[in-house]
Amino acid sequence: MPTLVACCMSWSFLIGRGASVRQLVGDDSVGLSDWSLWLKLWPILVFVPLIAGVIQFGCVIAAAAVASQRRWIPIALAGVAMSAFAFLTVAHNFPDA
16 A cells, blocks of 8 residues: 555656645646546545554554464564555645645
């Protein structure tokens, strides 16, 4: 999920030169369509990483409980950290009119 968030944000803001604020787009039709896409994707891209992070944290707890699965703890913690970063990045770029 964090990779999908990075791709969507890169497309909207870096490649499309969009903005999270509608007034900064101006009358540019491409910028307006990118902003509209960001407006529609924002709820999905903010809540799915949060849910994924909670599920991955549950995997950390489950792996800690079983001795043979403890080798997966660092991988699951990395997933939790990436999901948290994706959530905070998207939440910070709230689409504003």
